[in-house]
Amino acid sequence: MSARWGMVIDLDRCTGCQACVVACQAENNIPINTEDIFHQRRAIEWIRVERYWEGEYPNVKARYIPIPCMHCAQAPCESVCPVYATYQTTQGINMQIYNRCIGTRYCAVNCPWHVRFFNYWEPKWPESLKHQLNPHVSVRSRGVMEKCTFCVQRIVRTEQEAQVEGREVEDGEFTTACAQACPTDAIVFGDLDDPDSRVAQMASDTDRGYQLLSGLGTDPAVLYLKKIDPDATDEIDGIGPDGTRD
Amino acid sequence: MRRRDFLKLLTVSTTGAVLFTGCKLGGYDDREFQKQSPVEHPADLPFGRDNWYATAFPAVGGGIGTIVRVFEGRAKKVEGNPDFPLNMGKTGPRAQAIVQEVYHPDRIDGPMRRNGNSFERISWSDATAEVAQLVQNASNPLLVTEPISGAIARIAGEFAEESGAQHLVYEPDEFVVLREAMRRVFGTDRFPALDLPNAGAVVSFGADFLHNWISPVQFSVGYGEFRQGGNGSRGSYFHVGPRLSDSAASADRWYPNTPGTEGMIALSVAYTMVEEGMATEERAEEVFGGISLDDYVPEDIADQTGLTADQIRDIARELGRNAPSIAIAGGSAAAHTNGLFNLAAVFALNYLTESVNTEGGLLLNPGSPDPDVIPNRIGGASYQEWDQIIEEMLAGDIDLLMVHKANPAFGLPEASRFHDGLDQVSTVVSFSSFMDETTRHADLILPDNTTLEQWGLDLPDPAPGFQLISVQQPVVEPFVSSRNFGDSLIRIANEAGLSYSWSSVQDAVRSLGGALAEVGRGLPDDNDDPREFFLAMQTQGGWWDEESRMEEAPSGPEDMPSPSEAQFSGDESEYDFYFLPFPTNSWEYGETANLPWLQGLPDPITTAVWTTWVELNMDTAEEMGVQLGDMVRIESPSGSIEVPVYVNPAAPPNVAAVPIGQGHTEYTHYAEDRGANPIEIVAAQTDGETGALAWAATRVRLEPTGERIRFPRFERQLPFQLEDNPVVQVTRDA
């Protein structure tokens, strides 16, 4: 089946609740991020919610943005992999093939969005929590990169079902774990090549669309819709991420 | 998963049995096909397909309807039930994490009896017999639960009645005040729904309604539509509150006020609305009765509230000119000595904008179709009622305490002396699934099933503006030797020779649920065969009737509380900060701190994980010479805690905000001895009218300890540098 999977994230709907983050962890067997892992700066979140400060008290704004892998059409991570462990599928997904990966981490270095994560150690779960693991997603071992897959296991599964029933995959028949959980419907996933799909219509109907770091020319498959703020000023006061003044 | 698929794959019998047809040769007819994977089964042996079962959450996430993916007899993933009107297929972070409750490594794995300082496993029959004996012999037993409704409320009610036990509900005091405010202003016992998709404006006074206030998933679903829905105009949202909360960050404007002045601001808003012709004087008179609004001219009171007169007028215009509009109040606004007045004054504004029970307004919930048969959610006791109970406990008058899920030993401040009281109770029986602070004092533990292993029939509160009952069914077998709380009560009662209407919770759920067929309206509409009717209920996740809305809105508040000013414990000269505890996105009031996913989930504003912190203004921190990670001692008139500093660009200079939820001394190794519990040092002040704990009415002083820790947080994890190219792009045009 031909498709070009993509995502539209409406920042005006996002409330930063992080339902997408937990949903992704539950769906994709992401190891538990312990306090030590945060200290080592090795926490794994295939989708994360970042918060940016703007202005100074009391006219201060905090703005949220969920950031998954952009699944670039011209992905900088792909060209640097010495063993072709990361590549673009025919459906536009930037895939990481775990059994091929030898852990050079070049791809992570070359990703401007930092959405690739390395398994420094064998992932650990208490014995009982292993019962929750999703059997349709590989548990990544030590020494390999991992990243957002647009929930490829759901795509494959839906395609199989459609194949068995002898029909095409319908728009909205399935969606990624993050989009399904998102309570405000800020994340919409679908086939960008299907002009009738919701995601394609949202992408074409809006004048709020922008791509993160569009200047790099990587052509991300994730389109953001600008946050609306009637009081927005054009100049943005710089406050560093940890609250220190620049 | 297509929308309709899970309907085909539904539960047929007790625990998701799958029916096959085969060459039946007779015999064994009553046994349906059971799942093939009980607890000890090797996980790599695939038995075919995964199933989705519809169920519901009683408390977490505001009673939302869910579908759960089950594979090899294991719960794998929770999704929202797309048919369930409350959340329409959506979930929140805490609902997503609930699977970890089932497979938690520190779950209590069977009935226990105290043996010195530790516990020993006993059999269920011994445990039941022992408790039955205790119930028979007790002269003054007390049953403490979380807020319960529907089937379990009937079962607990019957148990209390038969055994002569007092029944007390524990819930965070904020909701005790909200319930009373709803009674006084709207004459209803139930929380409100918000018709956000059709609303033009929302002003929230302190309620973090998109993250942890009464029904965050329901409100978030509405919020998405409110902002970018099909009706063409973008709703506008203002937030008034002393902290830039997780929800406030999404607001168009945030006005930080002096803590405890929310009611005063509301009255000033009302004054402005009358003055600027957005409401008539007569209507204001009707609504605010004996209160003289002329005392609340924005220019006169602005200084006191911490807002400017223009800002107050802005709020009035926001509400008055964007009809239909909604004003809500909650969170710390309710946690002052004038909490009830704060909430009532804000909610009464909805009368001025004529948005009570109208499209795009604040919707009142009709509640149960028959409250005697299926009770509405029972509200919690106020701090004052707890105080009396604790007095009784201290005097040794209570000889048996049975506690289910509620954890007052964590939620009540040190000043309440609850711990001392517990020591004076001769026997404590806990029905918790996890070892928490209250259960630590137990003599017997009869662990409850977790959410995904239970039967239940609940009334979510708030419902979406019409009658709604959710059906909770076990999607997997209990993972350990646990038993439904209700079933334990029934067996204890039977053993003690008390009579009971049902043989099990399942029995109660089926009979109460089946009886809804006789209501003769709503969905499912297949009312002929009670068995089929109940099956349809299970399939769609409950029963609801969208037509059953409250018809008449009251014309004004029945009994408007009179204005009062917030009193604070601690003198301003000695204690220079307002102490502001707040419930969080991940742990709410601490209930979900035992789940590792939620411990490791960054706080939306600070991105902090696995810890407690105090948020300080940048200038204040500079003056005090502290930075991120520096430990400070927070001293209140009734105690002190030590927490690291987070310098928050949005923190008001005189407010020290500390998240609630950590500081557990028990509650699994993920939560134990982690951070601090701000409620511990809250002074025992109460709201004058409801007697609820005013947990935001304490002043504190801060003292750097000189220590510094590495502050665990997600921010700075990744070197995301985009100065020239703003990550979050903003536009002015709607």
Place this chain on the structure above:
Amino acid sequence: MRRFMRPLIVGLVLLILLALPVTAVLARSYFLSPTWQPAQEQPIAFPHTTHAQLPQLECEYCHRGVSEDAYAGMPALELCMDCHQAIATDREEIQTLIEHWENNDPVNWERVHQMPDHVHFVHSSHVNYGFDCAECHGDMENEIDYAEQVRDLRMGDCIDCHKEYGAPTDCSVCHY
């Protein structure tokens, strides 16, 4: 000539020394690979031929997921008992089966085809394409009594077949 011998021998020895651990690692991963593991003895010796011939059961009668799901699936005890509460109840193996049934204790069948965790094989796609089960599993109807792995089933085997039939060879078809 002679002066080259010494460095040559030293070089060779070094090479062998270096090669040893590499060989050891490769050998270890080869022999420990799931595909290499011999099948364990089943808790109940289930003769496939008998069931396929006498009552003429289709494969799908028991492996119900095969045409719709990724997994072929194992039958529930109830399915066995549908017939075996009456048929051949005196045999030792059937006695074991009945014991499991009466104790409500599922049979822990041993897995025959071991795949590494990162490989996702989907039965339904292959069966619906028109492959006979025997293509991979051998002739269970006439020849093989007790299930065993008859095909190589390593990646080369999969790829060859995929190429032959024009199926996609995208990595993500099987690895995710």
